[in-house]
Amino acid sequence: MAGAVRRSVEIGLNAAIVAVEDQQPLILVVSAGGRSDGPEGLPFGPFDPVVHRTLEMGLRAWVEEQTALKLGYVEQLYTFGDRGRHALPGDRGPHLVSVGYLALTRPDPAASEALARAGARWRRWYEFFPWEDWRGGRPALLDKALLPALRRWARTRPVDEPLPKAPSRRERVRLAFGSNGEGWDEERVLDRYELLYEAGLVDEAVRDGRAAAPGDTLPPHVRGAPMRFDHRRILATAISRLRAKLKYRPVVFELMAPEFTLTDLQLTVEAISGRHVHKQNFRRLVEAATLVEPTGGATRPRRGRPAALFRFRREVVKERPAPGLRVGSRS
Secondary structure, three states: OOOOOOOOEEEEEEEEEEEEEOOEEEEEEEOEOOEOOOOOEOOEEEOOOOOOOOHHHHHHHHHHHHHOOOOOEEEEEEEEOOHHHOOOOOOOOOEEEEEEEEEEOOOOHHHHHHHHHOOEEEEEHHHOOHHHOEOOOOOHHHHHHHHHHHHHHHHOOOOOOOOOOOOOHHHHHHHHHOOOOOOOEOOOHHHHHHHHHHOOOOHHHHHOOOOOOHHHHOOHHHHOOOOOOOHHHHHHHHHHHHHHHOOOOOHHHHHOOOOEOHHHHHHHHHHHHOEOOOHHHHHHHHHHHOOEEEEEEEOOOOOOOOOEEEEEOOOHHHHOOOOOOOOOOEO
């Protein structure tokens, strides 16, 4: 079109780097431009087509440069291109398309100094999504604050009428949050965050100009810690993907030490899925899946009985196409 202004596009690489320690799922976050007063975000950097032969090689290179972490398991999540979810007010710079990745690793004490120099640290991911942790039962904040606020929003009339066959706001709340007797589906992390964003119940919606007040006066411990740009959306995508993938791929072992007890394995699965798993049912599930094998060793606790040590049986990947731990998806 004659006279049209052409906008440039840049490609950014975002890494949702996950680890589990002390029964808590962790996400690696970095401070905003080295400052401690702004919201934290995921490690990210630009893709340089001259230096990086592929997107993944670019991701691995700058993550190692910034944090001294050598990533193991990495998979591409999604491409995020909505300008309104990344641009700052009045921003007229290049349009940034973010390619999100999920990476799984183990915390390395030797890398702690490099992380600190980079302004990076591990944080529990439930600090960003407090409504997702059901290991101790249904979170009280759902019924006391979050769902009432969502229902108030659902009763209001949207500015744009939905398509005739589109689900109503009330229906979307019911499906995403399992209200009105519906089961809680732990894989719908992204659906829940997107609904809260649309309802103006998270800080990012206010920052992006989508809502007038921060979180309908919801306290910070209910709406969760904000992240810079659209990084909490990328993290929600990563959690959804990982929770689903536990059931059909042995990715949980990327988070485990080479040798572990069955209790260690159960607690790691519970940390990621956000739900309690019955001990005997879990052990029957592991046994039926033939995912592990005994090492012949045992722990040496100061108190209590020793526990047998196991390792991941890698041959299982060749034996069948979808080896995973199929814990239930609703509760």
